[in-house]
Amino acid sequence: MNIIDFDDMRFGGKVGENVSVSVEPTDTVQLVTYTLNGSTHALKAGETIRFTLAKSADGGPTFLQMNFDFTNDNGASYRVGLRSVDGEPDNECVYAVDGPPLAIRNFRIFVS
Amino acid sequence: MKTKVVKILLVALVFTVMPVANVRSQGTLSSEDQIKQYRQDLRALAARTPPPEAQEAHRKALWQLRWQLYTLLQQKIGALKKDIQDLRSSTSSAESAEYVKQLQSVLTDVEAEAQTLSRDLTGSAPPTAVAVAQAPQQPPSDSTPTPTPVPPAESDAQTSVLAAASNFSAEALRDAAAPPEVGESELPASECNEAGLPTAATRSQYDLSVCRMAKNVITNVRGTPRILISRDQANLFSILIAKLLKTRGGESYVAFITEAQEARIDQQIGAAPSTAAATSIVSKGGVPYLLGFAVENGAAQQSQNDTTLTFRFNPAGVIKLFEKKGFIDGFQETENDAVMKVLRKTSVGLSFDTGRGSTPGVFTGQRQQLSAISAQVEFINERDPRNKKYEKEWEQFVANEGVELARKIWASTIATFKFSDNSPMTFKDPALQAWLEQTNQLIAGIDAGTVGVAKINEIARIIRKQADLLPVNLVSDETVASVTSFAKQFQAYSEKKDELLDKIAKGKIFSLDYLNKREVNAPDTSSFNFIAATGTGAKVDLTANGSFTFYHQRPAAASPTSARPGRMRDFQFAGQVDVPFKVGESQFDFWFSGRYERLMEDATTAMGTTMPGTKGDIAVGQFGLNIPIKSLGIKFPVSFTFANRTELVKEKEIRGNFGFTFNWDTLFSRLKPF
Numbered sequence: 090m091n092i093i094d095f096d097d098m099r100f101g102g103k104v105g106e107n108v109s110v111s112v113e114p115t116d117t118v119q120l121v122t123y124t125l126n127g128s129t130h131a132l133k134a135g136e137t138i139r140f141t142l143a144k145s146a147d148g149g150p151t152f153l154q155m156n157f158d159f160t161n162d163n164g165a166s167y168r169v170g171l172r173s174v175d176g177e178p179d180n181e182c183v184y185a186v187d188g189p190p191l192a193i194r195n196f197r198i199f200v201s
Numbered sequence: 202m203k204t205k206v207v208k209i210l211l212v213a214l215v216f217t218v219m220p221v222a223n224v225r226s227q228g229t230l231s232s233e234d235q236i237k238q239y240r241q242d243l244r245a246l247a248a249r250t251p252p253p254e255a256q257e258a259h260r261k262a263l264w265q266l267r268w269q270l271y272t273l274l275q276q277k278i279g280a281l282k283k284d285i286q287d288l289r290s291s292t293s294s295a296e297s298a299e300y301v302k303q304l305q306s307v308l309t310d311v312e313a314e315a316q317t318l319s320r321d322l323t324g325s326a327p328p329t330a331v332a333v334a335q336a337p338q339q340p341p342s343d344s345t346p347t348p349t350p351v352p353p354a355e356s357d358a359q360t361s362v363l364a365a366a367s368n369f370s371a372e373a374l375r376d377a378a379a380p381p382e383v384g385e386s387e388l389p390a391s392e393c394n395e396a397g398l399p400t401a402a403t404r405s406q407y408d409l410s411v412c413r414m415a416k417n418v419i420t421n422v423r424g425t426p427r428i429l430i431s432r433d434q435a436n437l438f439s440i441l442i443a444k445l446l447k448t449r450g451g452e453s454y455v456a457f458i459t460e461a462q463e464a465r466i467d468q469q470i471g472a473a474p475s476t477a478a479a480t481s482i483v484s485k486g487g488v489p490y491l492l493g494f495a496v497e498n499g500a501a502q503q504s505q506n507d508t509t510l511t512f513r514f515n516p517a518g519v520i521k522l523f524e525k526k527g528f529i530d531g532f533q534e535t536e537n538d539a540v541m542k543v544l545r546k547t548s549v550g551l552s553f554d555t556g557r558g559s560t561p562g563v564f565t566g567q568r569q570q571l572s573a574i575s576a577q578v579e580f581i582n583e584r585d586p587r588n589k590k591y592e593k594e595w596e597q598f599v600a601n602e603g604v605e606l607a608r609k610i611w612a613s614t615i616a617t618f619k620f621s622d623n624s625p626m627t628f629k630d631p632a633l634q635a636w637l638e639q640t641n642q643l644i645a646g647i648d649a650g651t652v653g654v655a656k657i658n659e660i661a662r663i664i665r666k667q668a669d670l671l672p673v674n675l676v677s678d679e680t681v682a683s684v685t686s687f688a689k690q691f692q693a694y695s696e697k698k699d700e701l702l703d704k705i706a707k708g709k710i711f712s713l714d715y716l717n718k719r720e721v722n723a724p725d726t727s728s729f730n731f732i733a734a735t736g737t738g739a740k741v742d743l744t745a746n747g748s749f750t751f752y753h754q755r756p757a758a759a760s761p762t763s764a765r766p767g768r769m770r771d772f773q774f775a776g777q778v779d780v781p782f783k784v785g786e787s788q789f790d791f792w793f794s795g796r797y798e799r800l801m802e803d804a805t806t807a808m809g810t811t812m813p814g815t816k817g818d819i820a821v822g823q824f825g826l827n828i829p830i831k832s833l834g835i836k837f838p839v840s841f842t843f844a845n846r847t848e849l850v851k852e853k854e855i856r857g858n859f860g861f862t863f864n865w866d867t868l869f870s871r872l873k874p875f
Contacts, residue, residue, distance in 0.1 A: 095423045097625050098431045118586050118595045122607035127319035128312065129607045131599045149621040154614060156435075156607050160586035160702065164396050185421050187397060190409040190439065191691070193610060195431040199623050 091175045100198045102142045109172045110138040117165035120158035142200045150197040159188040232273055239270040267318050268616055274315040275608045281308040359619045365631035366638060374636055377672035379448040393661050395654045406458045410439035415660035427641040430618055430626040441684045444671040449681045511552045550575035574717045583708025591705060602697045609690035616683035632675030640667040707736020723805045725753040742779035759811040766802035773798035790827040804848040820845045
């Protein structure tokens with residue numbers, strides 16, 4: 090994958106490319122859920138989201154919506170790492186998701 | 202021409218009203234019947250080719266039907282998954298396994314149908330023209346042009362929304378905002394700290410969202426600082442709930458977002474109970490993270506009035522502080538360090554008596570004013586949500602309430618935003634998008650010299666001001682419906698989460714307090730106090746103490762003929778019941794407590810004189826109330842103490858105390874002096 094817009098969490102990828110997303114909480118219980126192309130799941134501690142890029146019928150992007158909640162009122166965070174991203178250290182593109190409050194992050198991967 | 206316009210309006214009206222009529226006529230239908238009805242209506246409508254004049258209305262009706270059906274299917278998916286999970290964990294027969302298999306098959310079909318609808322919804326155009334047509338008439342104004350009606354979008358591209366949004370002038374958006382008396386916040390705005398959290402001890406979801414979004418705008422960014430829907434969706438939803446639903450229905454959810462949160466009651470902020478100025482007679486478990494600071498007036502246990510400043514801090518936090526780390530960075534790094542993990546369970550307190558020293562009444566922080574050193578170590582703390590004990594419950598919470606909320610978030614995302622093009626996500630409502638663009642322009646205009654926490658607060662100020670100007674009258678009913686739907690689920694989710702956190706807050710705590718009292722003339726003393734705390738099923742916190750105190754050196758005899766007192770000074774037991782309750786949005790804590798003390802030897806005065814005939818039993822009762830002062834992070838404790846005697850005088854005593862406690866974390870986070 091390559092970064093199209095880091096801040097907007099937009100990426101480019103090729104059909105058949107494997108993507109993995111890992112999450113590490115700090116100072117909070119891991120309260121993470123995600124919706125990948127309309128299908129919703131819980132993400133348990135230590136689990137990794139893995140999927141293979143494919144072109145969608147409508148030509149839209151692969152859409153990964155992640156929801157992060159926190160149990161520490163004084164502040165906590167998640168480290169979210171996307172692999173494999175060209176040009177990033179260790180091919181991992183890292184985001185920090187701080188809270189509270191509840192955070193929603195929308196990752197879009199445009200497949201060519 | 203006139204006839205044609207009337208015809209178009211009639212067709213549009215029919216299609217606009219139809220889904221509402223459907224819903225009303227189906228008021229008594231079960232969810233399953235509603236699903237069937239929506240499927241049938243959807244097939245019937247999709248099979249028709251509308252005349253060009255009614256294409257927009259046709260598309261709107263299709264979109265609404267799909268969204269209603271999608272929402273019901275999501276509910277069905279949730280119910281099916283719960284059934285499957287419950288049956289798998291509670292049954293083992295072949296018959297039930299077969300039934301579960303059947304349920305799984307139904308679930309697969311429903312999920313596939315929901316995914317198809319999700320794709321259709323994502324590819325649908327918004328009912329923008331209707332949204333503008335539904336806006337109330339604006340008063341005529343020479344300087345404020347009426348918003349140009351937005352043409353129907355020709356594609357799903359975000360660029361079409363951006364083009365439509367550019368039609369709105371600042372004045373037009375302002376005119377579409379709620380009246381100031383409705384739109385503006387009633388509560389004083391909290392400042393934000395460098396970590397992106399409100400500085401006020403009591404804060405609402407709305408305050409949290411504003412500060413977090415302000416912090417997000419400038420943190421970990423590689424491009425222009427701006428609000429992005431992809432990153433700030435949850436915070437934007439909070440603003441929409443607080444401002445949009447306040448004027449467009451769903452008001453019950455507004456208070457949920459804007460009301461202040463409850464505070465924890467298990468932190469020992471004030472002076473330890475046996476210091477001169479403590480207002481509580483029982484020590485409580487729990488270690489505040491960085492530094493607790495308290496100034497309390499009055500005396501609970503001794504017959505003297507003075508002012509004591511207590512600094513109570515966590516060594517791990519202070520070590521990081523002196524490494525000049527940021528407030529949150531310091532806290533995070535302690536997680537990966539074994540020594541720091543132990544230190545995190547420890548707190549140390551320093552009490553200064555400002556009545557001492559060369560300038561009485563002025564806090565100098567000099568050695569003479571240091572009246573007590575205390576330390577607290579936690580052995581058991583079941584009040585940490587990360588405790589292994591709660592792992593299963595959190596997993597279940599995420600699997601049920603978390604996933605249900607995630608589905609609603611996804612449904613609301615589809616209904617509220619556009620995202621299929623390779624450009625930033627946009628609102629479907631052009632007016633909301635115009636408002637967002639305007640907000641980002643204001644953020645871009647912040648002086649380049651404004652940095653750090655000042656910049657966060659400047660962005661927060663812009664967001665708050667803009668939130669009050671949200672063009673609520675130009676927002677489509679679909680957006681209102683989707684925000685309401687999210688708010689409803691978010692409230693249900695938060696209530697479940699709070700239930701779990703409340704349960705955890707009643708977990709056991711067992712800790713040891715050490716207190717070294719440094720007297721001016723009398724012998725110094727050391728006390729060891731064992732603290733046990735637990736909650737009950739109700740919202741009540743129970744704390745029990747058991748302690749003993751000894752002199753560092755034996756006090757002088759009361760007279761040349763009397764025996765010199767021994768090293769053991771006293772032992773005591775105490776208990777306290779805390780009952781937190783809310784009045785409006787304010788969190789009060791009522792407590793009552795009792796203490797029994799056996800003075801093993803005659804007491805000594807501050808001057809070191811032993812008072813003959815003072816050894817014996819002391820019984821003390823106390824009740825009090827912590828009164829919060831919102832937004833300042835201050836609690837004002839008032840207490841009344843009844844005793845059969847004091848240490849020095851064998852007479853009954855009734856005393857009222859008052860003071861205030863202040864959470865130093867709040868101030869430190871705001872000032873960051875290092």
